[in-house]
Amino acid sequence: xxxxxxxxxxxxxxxxxxxxxxxxxxxxxxxxxxxxxxxxxxxxxxxxxxxxxxxxxxxxxxxxxxxxxxxxxxxxxxxxxxxxxxxxxxxxxxxxxxxxxxxxxxxxxxxxxxxxxxxxxxxxxxxxxxxxxxxxxxxxxxxxxxxxxxxxxxxxxxxxxxxxxxxxxxxxxxxxxxxxxxxxxxxxxxxxxxxxxxxxxxxxxxxxxxxxxxxxxxxxxxxxxxxxxxxxxxxxxxxxxxxxxxxxxxxxxxxxxxxxxxxxxxxxxxxxxxxxxxxxxxxxxxxxxxxxxxxxxxxxxxxxxxxxxxxxxxxxxxxxxxxxxxxxxxxxxxxxxxxxxxxxxxxxxxxxxxxxxxxxxxxxxxxxxxxxxxxxxxxxxxxxxxxxxxxxxxxxxxxxxxxxxxxxxxxxxxxxxxxx
Amino acid sequence: xxxxxxxxxxxxxxxxxxxxxxxxxxxxxxxxxxxxxxxxxxxxxxxxxxxxxxxxxxxxxxxxxxxxxxxxxxxxxxxxxxxxxxxxxxxxxxxxxxxxxxxxxxxxxxxxxxxxxxxxxxxxxxxxxxxxxxxxxxxxxxxxxxxxxxxxxxxxxxxxxxxxxxxxxxxxxxxxxxxxxxxxxxxxxxxxxxxxxxxxxxxxxxxxxxxxxxxxxxxxxxxxxxxxxxxxxxxxxxxxxxxxxxxxxxxxxxxxxxx
Ligand code: HEM
Numbered sequence: 001x002x003x004x005x006x007x008x009x010x011x012x013x014x015x016x017x018x019x020x021x022x023x024x025x026x027x028x029x030x031x032x033x034x035x036x037x038x039x040x041x042x043x044x045x046x047x048x049x050x051x052x053x054x055x056x057x058x059x060x061x062x063x064x065x066x067x068x069x070x071x072x073x074x075x076x077x078x079x080x081x082x083x084x085x086x087x088x089x090x091x092x093x094x095x096x097x098x099x100x101x102x103x104x105x106x107x108x109x110x111x112x113x114x115x116x117x118x119x120x121x122x123x124x125x126x127x128x129x130x131x132x133x134x135x136x137x138x139x140x141x142x143x144x145x146x147x148x149x150x151x152x153x154x155x156x157x158x159x160x161x162x163x164x165x166x167x168x169x170x171x172x173x174x175x176x177x178x179x180x181x182x183x184x185x186x187x188x189x190x191x192x193x194x195x196x197x198x199x200x201x202x203x204x205x206x207x208x209x210x211x212x213x214x215x216x217x218x219x220x221x222x223x224x225x226x227x228x229x230x231x232x233x234x235x236x237x238x239x240x241x242x243x244x245x246x247x248x249x250x251x252x253x254x255x256x257x258x259x260x261x262x263x264x265x266x267x268x269x270x271x272x273x274x275x276x277x278x279x280x281x282x283x284x285x286x287x288x289x290x291x292x293x294x295x296x297x298x299x300x301x302x303x304x305x306x307x308x309x310x311x312x313x314x315x316x317x318x319x320x321x322x323x324x325x326x327x328x329x330x331x332x333x334x335x336x337x338x339x340x341x342x343x344x345x346x347x348x349x350x351x352x353x354x355x356x357x358x359x360x361x362x363x364x365x366x367x368x369x370x371x372x373x374x375x376x377x378x379x380x381x382x383x384x385x386x387x388x389x390x391x392x393x394x395x396x397x398x399x400x401x402x403x404x405x406x407x408x409x410x411x412x413x414x415x416x417x418x419x420x
Numbered sequence: 421x422x423x424x425x426x427x428x429x430x431x432x433x434x435x436x437x438x439x440x441x442x443x444x445x446x447x448x449x450x451x452x453x454x455x456x457x458x459x460x461x462x463x464x465x466x467x468x469x470x471x472x473x474x475x476x477x478x479x480x481x482x483x484x485x486x487x488x489x490x491x492x493x494x495x496x497x498x499x500x501x502x503x504x505x506x507x508x509x510x511x512x513x514x515x516x517x518x519x520x521x522x523x524x525x526x527x528x529x530x531x532x533x534x535x536x537x538x539x540x541x542x543x544x545x546x547x548x549x550x551x552x553x554x555x556x557x558x559x560x561x562x563x564x565x566x567x568x569x570x571x572x573x574x575x576x577x578x579x580x581x582x583x584x585x586x587x588x589x590x591x592x593x594x595x596x597x598x599x600x601x602x603x604x605x606x607x608x609x610x611x612x613x614x615x616x617x618x619x620x621x622x623x624x625x626x627x628x629x630x631x632x633x634x635x636x637x638x639x640x641x642x643x644x645x646x647x648x649x650x651x652x653x654x655x656x657x658x659x660x661x662x663x664x665x666x667x668x669x670x671x672x673x674x675x676x677x678x679x
Contacts, residue, residue: 036677253658
């Protein structure tokens with residue numbers, strides 16, 4: 001951290017700060033030099049923090065009224081919806097908040113992919129991010145089980161059963177996870193405990209994520225290292241605070257629209273039917289944000305290999321800083337990478353779509369091609385691209401593209417103004 | 421900024437696109453005007469009261485509504501019967517209570533705080549009386565079906581002669597809108613089946629609409645306050661966003677970057 005020394009003005013402040021430098025921390029956070037050319041893709045970090053806190057606060061209130069018991073969970077959620085004051089509001093914020101959280105995290109991740117934010121010296125930020133993302137998926141899956149509807153029950157059955165693919169010990173692990181011979185009350189109570197715990201683990205990791213960020217500082221759309229503080233940076237407060245606040249408010253308008261006007265559109269109708277081990281729903285589908293991985297899982301004919309493929313699809317991201325061999329960070333100056341980037345985006349969207357469809361016929365074929373391409377992108381295209389690609393000239397400072405001083409930038413600027 | 425809007429709009433389209441991919445089989449449902457849809461949607465009070473009548477006189481002999489209490493009938497945003505009417509409705513049901521000080525169960529007239537009386541003691545009894553099919557609880561039925569109100573409205577009017585060659589077992593009926601077209605509930609509605617107190621003609625269409633409206637309220641009793649609060653919240657957010665936008669412009673005015 002490249003901060004200047006900070007001394008509190010008041011005597012008490014100084015006394016306290018010498019013993020616990022909270023004021024130094026606050027001063028670091030407000031003065032934190034931020035590249036002034038950050039675009040709105042960069043506002044999603046703040047939005048994600050808001051989402052996490054929203055989930056924690058609404059979750060705490062829900063937990064006061066929710067009963068984690070197989071015979072009472074569904075009833076208690078209906079009790080929250082009907083009789084708890086503003087219970088419907090709290091629950092709809094929590095349920096839709098999970099979707100908004102994932103929407104934001106996907107934008108945040110694809111931002112990093114576009115601008116090369118995962119590259120040196122930001123690998124640790126990136127890897128912590130991947131762990132957060134994994135924990136988010138776990139939290140959301142566990143939370144979805146709690147209302148104990150048909151999709152809760154059958155989703156839990158399908159996902160926990162994946163562990164049975166592990167050779168020799170698989171069946172034993174599944175029984176251990178369930179706390180019995182099927183998804184039942186013991187499963188529900190432990191899922192509730194873990195669902196309660198994981199968001200606080202995420203909170204801790206978010207602190208580390210931001211700490212790790214404040215060591216090298218933010219990446220930026222040009223993707224070059226900058227002097228801090230300098231004419232290329234602005235202090236976090238008030239410049240970035242107000243900009244993040246503005247973006248957050250727009251995000252909240254969308255969020256509010258879902259909560260107040262279409263609160264159930266992102267959920268599955270079957271989850272309003274109480275769990276029934278004797279009746280299997282026609283289609284068992286996970287929440288929309290897990291669909292791409294579900295598609296990868298189902299596209300492999302062998303169960304164990306399917307599970308491995310699904311896990312690798314996420315873990316491969318952790319190796320990305322080393323798979324991408326290009327020295328240039330921002331896709332703005334990488335004409336070929338830019339095209340592969342958008343193909344990858346399309347590929348993931350296609351995977352999500354086929355994940356919602358039955359795994360047969362044409363859908364299965366598409367899922368297989370898209371799965372193969374996903375891995376080819378990371379394992380073949382990215383490593384080779386770094387050596388083969390002819391990148392565009394990169395400016396020396398971010399003031400240059402902003403002020404339009406450098407002639408060798410003209411080409412890149414005209415084509416890609418909108419990404420800067 | 422434009423970019424930002426594009427991202428948001430694109431993502432929303434994608435999210436909702438995924439959602440519609442779920443509901444694979446698309447059927448054209450019968451259309452009608454629902455007063456509770458839209459930004460300011462509210463229930464049609466008279467329709468809710470008529471719907472309650474259809475429910476108690478017809479459906480409640482098979483379908484329970486276990487999450488509703490008689491007091492709900494008099495609450496804001498619902499059928500809004502007067503307290504006395506709701507008390508009278510509750511009192512017209514026999515409720516099992518107890519044990520009393522002698523250790524015996526007894527029956528007494530219902531009170532506002534009682535839950536709706538169930539037609540059967542348990543699921544098994546309900547199945548036994550309906551040829552093995554369980555008439556689902558109606559408290560959240562509208563939300564438990566992909567098609568929602570349009571589906572239920574259509575289902576009630578969807579009974580037809582089965583197509584030639586289709587064999588139906590005893591107690592199974594052909595319905596155009598039911599999943600797989602086979603339903604174990606016979607056609608429940610016929611013109612003039614109930615006599616509405618307010619003089620509305622009880623056509624099948626009218627009864628279907630009224631009872632479906634009632635089921636929607638049963639599933640979403642706070643729909644009206646949700647819509648009201650939502651409108652206020654969004655207006656508030658929009659005003660705040662505009663104010664913050666201009667503050668941001670002002671704060672950034674000394675920096676030559678576009679925002
Ligand atoms: C990472 C943050 C979190 C995520 C992504 C998340 C996600 C979810 C999801 C998807 C559901 C199912 C919603 C539904 O369809 O009803 C749920 C339910 C629930 N969550 Fe969370 N949650 C988070 C944090 C928390 C926290 C911190 C608590 C408690 C302190 C909590 C308590 C509950 C309870 C009690 C339910 C069951 C009630 C219900 O289903 O509405 N959650 N959560």
